[in-house]
Amino acid sequence: MFPINETMGQYSELFMLLAAGTYTVAFIAFAWDLAKSSKTLRAVDLKAAELSGAETVRVPVGAGVGGSSAAVDRAASDVSGPVGRAERPTSSVSGSRASGAGVTADGGMRYGAERRVPARVAVALAVLGAAIHAAGVITRAIGAGRVPWGNMYEFLTTGAFVAVAVFLLVLIRRDLRFLGTFVIGLAIIMLVAASVAFWTPVGHLVPALQSYWLIIHVSIAVMSSALFTLTFAMSALQLVQSHRQKTIAAGGADKLGFMRLVPNALSLENLSYRINAIAFVGWTFTLMFGAIWAEKAWGRFWGWDTKEVWTFVIWVVYAGYLHARATRGWTGTRAAWLSIVGYLCVVFNFTIVNQFFNGLHSYSGL
Numbered sequence: 001m002f003p004i005n006e007t008m009g010q011y012s013e014l015f016m017l018l019a020a021g022t023y024t025v026a027f028i029a030f031a032w033d034l035a036k037s038s039k040t041l042r043a044v045d046l047k048a049a050e051l052s053g054a055e056t057v058r059v060p061v062g063a064g065v066g067g068s069s070a071a072v073d074r075a076a077s078d079v080s081g082p083v084g085r086a087e088r089p090t091s092s093v094s095g096s097r098a099s100g101a102g103v104t105a106d107g108g109m110r111y112g113a114e115r116r117v118p119a120r121v122a123v124a125l126a127v128l129g130a131a132i133h134a135a136g137v138i139t140r141a142i143g144a145g146r147v148p149w150g151n152m153y154e155f156l157t158t159g160a161f162v163a164v165a166v167f168l169l170v171l172i173r174r175d176l177r178f179l180g181t182f183v184i185g186l187a188i189i190m191l192v193a194a195s196v197a198f199w200t201p202v203g204h205l206v207p208a209l210q211s212y213w214l215i216i217h218v219s220i221a222v223m224s225s226a227l228f229t230l231t232f233a234m235s236a237l238q239l240v241q242s243h244r245q246k247t248i249a250a251g252g253a254d255k256l257g258f259m260r261l262v263p264n265a266l267s268l269e270n271l272s273y274r275i276n277a278i279a280f281v282g283w284t285f286t287l288m289f290g291a292i293w294a295e296k297a298w299g300r301f302w303g304w305d306t307k308e309v310w311t312f313v314i315w316v317v318y319a320g321y322l323h324a325r326a327t328r329g330w331t332g333t334r335a336a337w338l339s340i341v342g343y344l345c346v347v348f349n350f351t352i353v354n355q356f357f358n359g360l361h362s363y364s365g366l
Helices: 003-052 069-077 117-144 152-171 177-196 212-249 257-261 265-298 306-327 333-356
Strands: 092-094 097-099
Touching (some): 003 117, 117 152, 117 177, 152 177, 152 333, 212 257, 212 265, 212 333, 265 333
Antiparallel strands (some): 092 097
C-alpha cells in the first residue's frame, strides 16, 4: 500500500474522532435545550395557574400574541393540545391572556418565531460535526481509492454521516430539533461501534465487490438505512408521547415535561409513515439491484444466502407495516412497534448476520 493511502487513512480516523467529539457536544446542547425548555414550560404553567386560578394551563399552538382568554380556557381542558399539534410554552403570561410566540414547532413541525439559543447552538455544532465527518468519509475514500462502504467500518461511518446529513437537510423545512438528541446520539453510537468493534484498515476490496454495482446497491442501502434510523427515533418518541398523553388524560401527573416540546403521537406517526414509505422504496431498489449484482457476480439472482434472506425479511416487515397502517387500521402504538421491529431487523442484518453467519456476503472486513 502506498504511504499516501496510509496517511489518508490516518487522517480519516482523526476526522472521525473529531466528528464524534463535536457530535457529543451537540448532543449535550440538544439535551440542554430539552431540559431548559421543559423548565420554562413548568414556570409558565405555574404563573398561568396563579393568575387564572386554574390548577394548570397549557397554551396550545396558535394562541399567539394576544390570544383570547377563551383560548386559554380551552387549553386547560385539552392537555395534549389540538390534534396534530405540540404544546408550546409562551414567553409571558398577563392576566388571563397568553402572549408571545411558541417555543417549538406545531404538529406540522413548522418553525415558530422563538429564539431557542441552546437549540440553535446544537444545530450549529451538528453542522460542524457533519462537515468534519464528511472530511473523514472523503479522506477514507481517497485512501482506499474507491467508494468508502466496502466493509462494516465504512458502512457504519458513512451511514452515520448520511443519517445526520438527512436530519440536517430536513431541518431546513421542518422543525425536527426535538429529534436532535436521538439522531445525534445514534450517530455517536455508530461511530464508537465502528472505531471500537469494526475498525478495518484501508485496503482493497475482494473481487466480487469490485463492481460499479457497489456504488448503486450499497449507496441506496445506506440512504434507506439512514431514513429508517430517523423513523426509529420517531416511533420510539411516539410510544413515549402516547403513554404520556394517556397518563395525563387519566388525570395522572405529567412526569415527562420535556415531551411537550415534541409533537403529539399522531403527528409523529404520520411523519414516520411518510418517511418509511420513501425508505421502503429505496429498500426495494436495494433488493432488486442486489439480485442483479448477484447474477453478474455468481450467475444467479437468488441463492438463499443468509444476507439475502434477511434483506428480504426487512422488506417484508416494512411492507407489512405500510400495508397494515394503510388498509388494516394498524395505527397508534401497534404501528410504532412494527416500525421499531423493522429497524431492529436492519440492525440484526448488519451486525449479527455479517459477523456470525458465513456466506457469500461475508464482507465485514473483520
